[in-house]
Amino acid sequence: MTTKGTALVTGASSGIGAEFARQLAAQGHDLVLVARSAPALEALADGLRARYDVRADVIVQDLSAPDAATRVAGECAARGITVELLVNNAGFGTAGQFARIAPEREHDELMVNVVALVGLTHAFLPGMLDRVAGGVINVGSTAGFNITPYFATYGASKTFVLNFSLALWSELRGRGVKVLAVTPGPVETAFFDRIGTRKAAIGARIATPESVVASALRAYESDRGYVVPGRGNLAMAHLMPRRPRKLIALIGRLVTRQVADELTPSVAR
Template sequence: MNTTALVTGASSGIGVEFARQLAARGHDLVLVARSVGRLESLAEELRKAHGVRAEVVGQDLAAPDAASRVAAEVAARGLTVDLLVNNAGFGTGGRFEEIPAQREHDELMVNVVSLVGLTHAFVPGMIARGGGAVVNVGSIAGFHISPYIATYAASKAFVLNFSLALWSEFRGRGVKVLAVAPGPVETAFFEVMGTRAAAIGARMNTAERVVRSALRALDRDRGYVVPGLSNFGMAHLMPRRPRKLNALIARMITKGVATASSGVTGDTAAGAA
């Protein structure tokens, strides 16, 4: 019997690539995003290419009850989630006081609240069955203090620490947890943010390579992975103390975001930088 993977933000970018690579591994899929038309096209592609079951659930993950709605829809279709991929997310950039407060509220709902809610919804069943996995897509920004992308970076720091805490908590209980912390990825993420300055001049990775690295790390139960050697260095070589000095240095590095972006809004990107 095939295992079932649920992928959020599956309408573009990293989410599409997770769906394709998981289908190639033989997983049935539940694809979740707002863009139902894109999801239906992807589902049909996966059914034809790999003979897997692919279900579509349209849901805005910024809604307060998003996680419970998704869980209820999954249960109504008689599905059991064995692998949860919390991929959906988007970023805001610019001077904090110029970014619409509602946009940042929605950002936290998608990046943090729905991620935790879906984990709560599906992990108990995994533990009861003695097996399962959760993949949370974070960002290299989660390792750093990042002026001008403050809310986004803080949300991804939460994803990293939350994931590693659960990875430790669930060891020996059959459930794997992985945080994926990519650097800039060639997706719609930067168009949604409104500027490519948030890439800080780093080399763009591809969604295909990021997902391949993530699934390899999940197989090895690594806890977290930073795809790409240069990104790994950026994540780990900068000293963690003193924090105030790091914050001042970071402001010089990220100041281009402030001039290039004013917190513009857009559709939720299915990827993370």
């Protein structure tokens, strides 16, 4: 198979990240798989090489580390890898009453969801612009469209992902580089097990990683800027933000309170 270039996927050990790796390999991309779990990454890489005859490199890195982006970029350079597509998928959420959540976990959440995402984009985007080709896919959430009591830091981090992505999409128009924000609702991953309750879906339909990634890759090819997989999620994302923001905050509290009531402060990663 002729390669379509190398895609680097963070959070590739499971869930949406692993599915991005599978679908991109099926399209003919070589892969760089980044996450904390070496065994899971190696197993995925072995499967991709065997099934799709692509190169699949593994970089084990905790993206909450301050120098994570520099380390990942340096390892790619040392291996002679040029990254044509960056998929910033890694992320995790905290839930519960903000004052009772461990500050260290909130800090790590922002390091992964925001700082590493920006750092990796800084690391690989200049080369894409020099080549007048390539792209960045950032995985956000429908939470990024709204105000999310009891998911305060998580929701705010995903608002950053959405606005950052769309700003870059606008900046880079006509320069040969695509940027896409993927903003799914709840997805069938380990998120709910780790957060401690499936009520974190807030009553929304839970999508499959396969459908979310397929929707994302179609939108990326069309250079749409952002995509909200699922009709119900699309309606919520576009209708709610048009209401007064304090009203949305109060409504959000009523909707998400069930999660806080069930949980002692917990994290999903």
